[in-house]
Amino acid sequence: MTADPKLPARPLASTIAAVLLVLLMAGVALQVGIGLWIDENWFSHLGYGQVWLMSRAAPWGLGLGVFGAMALWLGLNLRLAWPQAKRPWRGLLVGLTSGAVAAIAMDHWFTFLVALFQQPVGTTDPILQHDISFYLFSLPLLLQLQRWGFWVGAGTAGLVALCYWLRFRRLLPAAQGLLVQGAQRHLLGLGGLLMLFQGLGHWLDRYTLMYSNRGSFAGANYTDVHAQMPADLLLAAMAWVGAAALFYLAAFRPALISLKAAQEKADWRWVPWQVTALLLIFGGYGLAAIGVGVFYPELVQRIAVLPNELERDRPYIEHNIAFTRAGYNLSEVDVQPFQVKDNLTPESLTRNTATLKNIRLWDNEPLLAAYRQLQEIRPYYQFPSVDVDRYTIDGDLRQVMHSARELDYTLIPERARTWVNDHFFYTHGYGLALSPVNVVTRVGLPDFFIQDIPPRATSPAAAAAFPIDNPAIYFGELTDLDVFVNTNAQELDYPKEEANIYTTYQGTGGLPIGALWQRLLYAWHFGDWQILLSQEFNPDSRFLFRRQIAERVHTLAPFLRYDRDPYLVIADGGLHWMIDAYTTSRSYPYSEPTPAGDLNYIRNAVKVVVDAYNGSVDFYLAAPDDPIIETYQRIYPSLFKPLGAMSAELRSHIRYPNDLFEVQTQQYATYHMSDAQVFYNKEDLWQIPDQIRQLAGARGEGGSEAGVNNWLFNSTLPGPLPDSQAMPPHYLILELSSIDATANPSGSAEFMLLSAFTPVNKQNLIAWMAARCDGEEYGKLLVYQFSRESLVFGPQQVEARISQNPIISEQISLWNQQGSRVNRGSLLIIPVEQSLLYVQPLYLEAENSKLPELTRVIIAYRDQVVMEPTLDQALQALFAPEAGARPGSESGSEPEGAPALPLGSEQAL
Known part of the structure; x- marks a missing residue:
């Protein structure tokens, strides 16, 4: 006989497969190890090595603990269910299942940590008398553990039942109709464990009632406390009784299911009493879960609560009001009356110079479009958004707007998008553009405090107010590409007309990459082998990654x-x-x-x-x-x-953040009502007012990530433009002492964030809310409520008056027919002493241009509406008629060459 030449192929194939598997596992381990090393270096470089250690050790520690516990639990159960099974297959099943459960648990590692390190709040809930920390930190973990325990138990029971079926081919052997005693004990025990976790779920459901939405408000109501909570207690007790019964049968009464004997004798009295007891227990639990757990609370809600809802739910409404205010930090809002007198005089304007000369006439979108046209300088620079802040300039607090000039890699010409240019040459943005909020040039464009490349202050006062030693922006909103600095390659600092200016990074950012072994690790981790092959590196080279500040x-x-x-x-x-x-x-x-x-x-x-x-x-x-x-x-x-x-x-x-303030004002519109009956009847419900947005002609390009109306100059958005939207909060500098001397005894102007309220389905103003931003007063919320005995015009009413003004509407129509389009900016509400000024800018943009100009300022006060080229002229038309239009008139005159300067200032800085 001759040997089959094909026989050696099997061990060779197995060897190759084993080698490939080992190589794969080594590659995965190497990738993970290198990633951990890079992350640890990055965190440690920033001074947060302990943060990295905790953030990595905690999930892996939890995962390993869960894996070990799960492997032990599942291994014991499978060994009991099928001891004859081959160990490799059983080990593989245990390993895969335990690994999956451990991976799920690792996703919740932070839930474990906050429960472990929780701090007491010092406030207890009024119903179950637990510290609020229990709900914030402990309850989420307990609910998670209960869900895990139940589903692990259910999965184990199903797997064990499958093993017994495979082992005996059927659960009830035909020979005697009896389940094997060991299997019976095992499954009864697992059933008891499931009922134990089911009862725990009902017990925890009592606490989740604190988030109930059964009534017209969040939190437990009368039905939850007097019907649902007792029902959950009863169901928990029944589930635990069922668990105890299953454990008892598993321990002392196995092998007692004999349905075959009962069938043969046609007499169900032969069914063992244990089976009858189980049927009664679990049948009763199932009926109770439906009847007591579902129908009974609904019956109480419909019969006992709804006909007398206010009387029944009054204390729970009070809980909802108090805890909602606490949750949104609205418990200590300072509420004061604001009696509108509308008695401003020229002397009043002089006393409030700081407020009036900082009225923001530039909206985010048109200013961003102007910045992009005037100050981007090169096509690869981009202004991502416009921000509002305040600086002291020449002794005066001034509100300004600015934007960072960042490098946008997507705007670099395609032919220049080489690997070297992307990673060595184009490394950073440069400087910013900064301008006052209401100063414009003679042609209606921003009058900059800081402009150009390199950044240049336009006056000595601006230079003193904005000292910038290094304007390079290596980390920003748009910088999402990894770069290498301190290399042999030239690094663009900023462009000039005659030649580019180059630089070498002098900062402390980035990780060393000069050594060959470092480049090898980075090339492996980032999958970019040009890092290893490039000749541009030297011993001082550094690697800057995660440069986008949001990701960072x-x-x-x-x-x-x-x-x-x-x-x-x-x-x-x-x-x-x-x-x-x-x-x-x-x-x-x-x-x-x-x-x-x-x-x-x-x-x-x-x-x-x-x-x-x-x-x-x-x-x-x-x-x-x-x-x-x-x-x-x-x-x-x-x-x-x-x-x-x-x-x-x-x-x-x-500054007080706009996002937070919007959330708070939305809630305060309802939760300013402290009386339960007023709250229940919604007698005094407020809303954020809408403002009309009237756009003429086609849309231009631009937009602001920070702006609310980011469709204003965006030509790419399809569909019709909205004609109204919620009025966004706006920052302003306000002399609060002229409104409320007790709120600011010092009398100094301060930076604030303001929003207004109107009654629901009404357009008149009912109140305004301000968040303070400066010094020791930071974070304090003020609300000034108007008298209900007189009408205070709201934004839509004021804009309707502007739209109905014949001179203004005629002028806007004329501009729109002469190759241009007019956009009305945001309407601002400016409190001045015991009066309100409504100010709205008007922007003009040529059809063949994308450069908006601030061409008019509209001011409404009492029953007067005026439109003038500048804020000064509009105020003069209202309060100094000898210098402009007569009081009460609507002016639409053309500018006569007077510069648009803010009230009280002699010139633009």
Whole structure:
């Protein structure tokens, strides 16, 4: 006989497969290891090595613990169910299942940490008398554990039953109709475990009633407390009785299911009493779950509550009001009356110069479009958004708007998009454009305080107010491409007409990449082998990655929620990004969730500062008494710094975040009502007023990520433009002492964020709300309510009066017929002493141009509406008729060459 030549192929194929498997596993391990090494270096370079260690050790520690416990549990159960099964197959099944469960558990590692490190709040819920920390931190973990326990038990029971079926081919052997005793004990025990977790679920359901939406408000109502809660207790008790019965049968009464004998004798009295007991227990539980758990509470709600809802639910409505206010930090709003007198005089304007000369006439979108036309300089520069801030200039507090000039890699010409250019040459943006909020040139364009490349101050006062030692922006909103600095290649600093200016990075950002082994690791991890092959590196070269500030801060602290609008700050000689960060929860009891349903508790707990040149990131505690941030601080003691550690210059630019204020005003529109009956009847429901947006002609390009009306100059959006939208909050400098001397005894002007309210389905103003931004007063909320005895015009009413003004409407129609289009800007409500001024800018844009010009200013006061080329002239027309139009007239005159200067200033700085 001759040997089959094909026989050696099998061991060879097996060897090759084994080698490939080992290589694959080694490759995966190497990739993970290199990734961990790079991450650890990146975190440690920023000073957050402990954060990285905790963020990696906690999920892996939890995962390994769950994997071990699950493997032990499942291995014992499978060994009992099928001891004759081959160990490799059983081990593979245990390993895969345990790994899947461990991977799921690792996704919830932070839930475990906050429960472990939780801080008490010091406030108890009024029904179950638990500290609020139980709901914020413990209850989410307990609910998760209950779900895991139940489904692990159910999965184990199903797997065990399958093993017994495969082992015996059927659960009831035909020989005697009896289930094998061991299998019976085993399945009864697993059934008892399932009922144990089911009872725990009912027990925890009592606490989730604090988020109930059964009534017309969030939180437990009368039915929840007096019907649903007792029902949950009864169901928990019945489930635990069922669990005890199953455990008893598993331990002492096995092999007693004999349905075959009962069938043969045609007498069901032969059915064992244990089976009857189980049927009664579980049948009773099933009926109770439907009848007591579902129908009974609904019956109570319909018969006992709905006919007398206010009387029954009054104490629970009060809980909802109190806890919603606490959840949104609205418990200490200072409410004052505001009696509109409309008695302004020229002397009043002089007393309120700081307010009037800072009225913001530039909207985000038209100003952004102007910046992009006038100041981008090169096609690869981009202004991503416009931000509002305040600076002291020549001794006066001035409101300004600015935007960072970032490098947008998508705008680099395709032929120039080489690997070297992307990673070595085009490395950073440069400087910013900055202008006052209401100063324009003679042709209606922004009159800059800082402009051009390199950034140039337009006056000595501006130069003193905005010192910038290094305007390069290596870290920003658009910088999403990894770059290498301190290399042998030329690095563009900024362009000039005659030649480019080159630079070498002098900052502290980035990780070393000069050594060959470092380049090898980075090339492997990022899958870019040109990193290894390039000859541009030297021993001092550094690698800058995760340069987009949103990605940067989220990688460091993913458990915080970040504001949509980072803003640039000039401070300490450099450029810094300020980002507001929030702690949020959906688990604050009795608190009304937002319309999106994603939170019912929020605090602006952290201010994040990112250095635009070095990339350093600092997290400062802005609300140290917030229980959530206190818990995070215990988890990461090295992550957060006290707010006092922030430089005084940076602290002077902290502002109350717009995103938070919008959430608070939405809730306050309902929760300003403190009386339960008024709240229930919705007698005094408010809303954020709408403002009319009238756009003539085609749309231009532009837009602002930060702006609410980002469709204003965006020609790419399809469909009709909206004619109205909710009036966004706006920042302003306000002399609050002229309105309320007790709120600001110093009399100094301050930076504030303001929003207005109207009654629901009405257009008249009912109140305005302001958030203070400066110094010790930061974060305080003020509400000024108008008298209900007189009408105060709201934004839509004022804009209707503007639209109906014959001179203004005729002028707008004329402009729209002469190769241009007119856009009406946002209407601003400006409180001045005990009066209100309504100010609206008017922008003119030629059909063949995308450069809007601020061409008119409309002011409404009392029964007067005027339109003039400048704010000064409009105010003079209202309050100094000898210098302009007569009082009460509507002016539409053309400009006579007078510069558009803010009231009280002699010239633009």
